Amino acid sequence: MKYTLQQLRVFSAIVRTESITKAAEELFLTQPGVSIQLKNFQDQFDIPLTEVIGRKLHITDFGREIGELAAQILLQVEEIDHRTSAYRGHLYGRLKIAVASTGKYVMPYFLSAFIKNNPAVELKMDVTNRATVINSLENNQADFGLVSILPDRPKVEEELLIENRLFLVGNAAASLEFKEKGEALLEQLPMIFREEGSATRQTMEQFLERNDITLKKRLELTSNEAVKQAVIAGLGYSVMPLIGIRNEIMDGDLKIIPLRQFPIRSSWRLIWLKGKRFSFLSSAYLDFIRLHKAEIIEEHFSWIDEYEGET
Structure with missing residues (x-):
């Protein structure tokens, strides 16, 4: 041979x-x-x-x-x-990470310093839907995944990164009086959903089920950006992760609709297969996250606390 x-x-x-x-x-x-x-x-x-x-x-x-x-x-x-490479004093190789779509607003901040400090490391970051993230882990096509909802299978381990807050949002022209009304108001609104399999969609549906809310009208779109543009255009309202709409809120294109029980809270988490045997590079990256997570959050995500919603 x-x-x-x-x-x-x-x-x-x-x-x-x-x-x-x-x-x-x-x-x-x-x-x-x-x-x-x-x-x-x-x-x-x-x-x-x-x-x-x-x-x-x-x-x-x-x-x-x-x-x-x-x-x-x-x-x-x-x-x-x-x-x-480690004995020579630097890391080497390819770090492969699969990221659920809205996580593209999160993951780069937890990578930039690591990549900058290790110039011989090559990064492959696949931004995709949650189902593909899980498949990539199962097929060993990714070292880590970034999701906001843990999968039922396969068994994974996790490192919590930052809180994920989802708000009801409308466009700048939305003029309904919301504060005096409860979550049942959602039944009267044209709601825009993400596609099946989306973590945002799953979180939204769990909220509706807990509150016994049935929607009469809805649109379904296949990306966070498509939903965002549809809301801005006045096609309806949606429940969206704050992390992906900060600029539109600051620019006045979108506004948060204040309702009780909002924001809906989950967490962005770095996950990997349970019992996975890490490469030297993957292990070094996880150590980096655990050591520097707090300062990354303070530097890049402290603004999130400005948006608490109605209490």
Whole structure:
């Protein structure tokens, strides 16, 4: 056997993505280049690693076993690089983090100083929906995830970062008298929801269920930015995380509607698979978060306490 580390990287990516095209995109290689690497790797085995059925690539059972071993070998090689760099006095490698969409307003502040202080560290931050964050952890495509609601599965461990406050918001022209009315007023409003699977959507629905509120009208949009623009345009009202609408509130495009029981509170949390064996880099980043979390919150998020809502 004379397979190379590059062949292992390519085959591991093919097994993970079940696609030559996606593996090529992930590795920044051409599709013909990935196909050649796969052929050269396959030539060293007399048992098929892959098969094509109906123009779709499938990984054989044997191929999946080899893929798992390849992934383990690559992790060990990466750990050698990390430890060598650590002895030279700096960290090295790629830190992979999957972030639930609204978390894009949070996560960069918990990364900037770490990346700045460790210039040899490469960052891959995938901003996506909550379901994909969980899948990325399960498939070992991310070292950490950022979510505001813990998943039922898989089992994860967490490090709390900052509180997530959600308010009912309308556009600048909203003129209803809200203070004298309770949460049942929501039944009269055209409400805008995030898509199924969104943590904001889940938090909003749990609130409605606890308060026995049924909405008669609603729109559904697939991103926080789309919801924000729809509210600004006057299409309706929504429950939104404060962290993502600060500028619009300060500019007067959106305003918080004061109602009892608002804000709805949850927490942004860094999560990872329970029992995960950290690389040297991942362990160093978690240590950094635990050591500097309080000062990051004080420097970048103390403004949140200005918005308490109605009591």
